[in-house]
Amino acid sequence: MRFSLNDTVSEKFRNERQNVSFFLPPLLYVRSCRKHKCRMEAIKRKTAVVALGGNALLRDDEAGSIEQQEANTLETIENLIYLLKEDYRLVITHGNGPQVGNILMRNDAGEQIYGIVQMPLDICVADSQGGIGYMIERMLRNVMNRHGIKRDVITLVTMVQVDPEDCAFANPTKRIGKTYSLDEARALEEKKGWKFKPSSKRTGYYTRVVPSPEPLGILNYPLIRKLLMHDTVVIAAGGGGVPVYFDENGDVRTLNAVVDKDLASAVLASQIGADELYILTDVPFIYKNFGQPDQEKLEFLDYADTLRYLQSGTFAEGTMEPKIRAALRFVEKGGAKSVITEAKKLEDRSFGSKITMYY
Numbered sequence: 001m002r003f004s005l006n007d008t009v010s011e012k013f014r015n016e017r018q019n020v021s022f023f024l025p026p027l028l029y030v031r032s033c034r035k036h037k038c039r040m041e042a043i044k045r046k047t048a049v050v051a052l053g054g055n056a057l058l059r060d061d062e063a064g065s066i067e068q069q070e071a072n073t074l075e076t077i078e079n080l081i082y083l084l085k086e087d088y089r090l091v092i093t094h095g096n097g098p099q100v101g102n103i104l105m106r107n108d109a110g111e112q113i114y115g116i117v118q119m120p121l122d123i124c125v126a127d128s129q130g131g132i133g134y135m136i137e138r139m140l141r142n143v144m145n146r147h148g149i150k151r152d153v154i155t156l157v158t159m160v161q162v163d164p165e166d167c168a169f170a171n172p173t174k175r176i177g178k179t180y181s182l183d184e185a186r187a188l189e190e191k192k193g194w195k196f197k198p199s200s201k202r203t204g205y206y207t208r209v210v211p212s213p214e215p216l217g218i219l220n221y222p223l224i225r226k227l228l229m230h231d232t233v234v235i236a237a238g239g240g241g242v243p244v245y246f247d248e249n250g251d252v253r254t255l256n257a258v259v260d261k262d263l264a265s266a267v268l269a270s271q272i273g274a275d276e277l278y279i280l281t282d283v284p285f286i287y288k289n290f291g292q293p294d295q296e297k298l299e300f301l302d303y304a305d306t307l308r309y310l311q312s313g314t315f316a317e318g319t320m321e322p323k324i325r326a327a328l329r330f331v332e333k334g335g336a337k338s339v340i341t342e343a344k345k346l347e348d349r350s351f352g353s354k355i356t357m358y359y
Helices: 011-015 026-044 066-078 081-085 097-114 121-147 182-192 221-229 261-271 303-311 320-332
Strands: 047-052 089-094 152-155 159-161 174-180 195-198 206-210 232-235 242-246 252-254 276-281 286-288 296-298 300-302 337-342 353-356
Touching (some): 047 261, 089 121, 089 261, 097 121, 097 174, 121 152, 121 232, 174 182, 182 195, 182 206, 221 232, 261 276, 276 320, 300 303, 303 320, 320 337, 320 353
Parallel strands (some): 047 089, 089 232, 152 232, 159 242, 300 353
Antiparallel strands (some): 174 206, 195 206, 242 252, 286 296
16 A cells, blocks of 8 residues: 555654555565664674784794694684674784795705705795684684684685786895805805895894785685675685786786785775774884883874874884884775784773874
């Protein structure tokens, strides 16, 4: 039945004529309300991307046994559970520096001792994604089980698109793998074309360096978004993802490079429309003049002030600086908030440096 404003009806009926229930049969009205409720719930729920730092899995003073890595991972995951309890949709990304370095050294030892052909860097990064992702997934499932949380979890080996003409390829800076003597480095440079720079940890030794181009996009981000809508926790973009590009025929090609994990996390967070980006490190706040007598905690920052600090060299290059760049990129692309903090302090809102577009 349809009614017009000219129909003769009761005053109460007139006052409520715009209520959808007067224009829909009872069953259709119930379905409409349920659909509306689901839509409202989808709008209210937040999505967060949490980027785990290297110390989340392996600490500097540890040998790197699986028992140590699993214990560290378990402790880190416990700090994320409150996000699931607050009904966040969650993506977890992670670093792979120590692990991919170990893979490269196993490659090197296998070639020298057994004559096994070394695998290229893209395969090593993919290997680390699978191994670390599996470890995080298993620990997360166990922690969720203890807390009575029912969610699916999946690990994705992720490819990240970069520009093969990125200026980073002309200036490799990212140190990977073991350290070599000067003679060993020269021999490898001649044999394999590798580039080397002085080791940051061992005087007189050299470490292989590779380019670290800017991430442009995550290849499987639409799938990640769909998985999130089905209440699946997604582990993706491990180690920054495997850098790839498309050739003139549209085929996917690889590069000997690595992508910064935090920058890749920011790109992924923007592509899936996340509300918040959490970058976990080993300090609870960003500090101005870190380690100096005039060290200053920076708890709340807007885009303009953070950019000003970044451009003036306030943040340490290669450590905090890429995290700041990632946080800025996320809020610039529409993210509500970036938080840089220590994993153990994640649930305590009194800790963590919060970066938003405006104060």
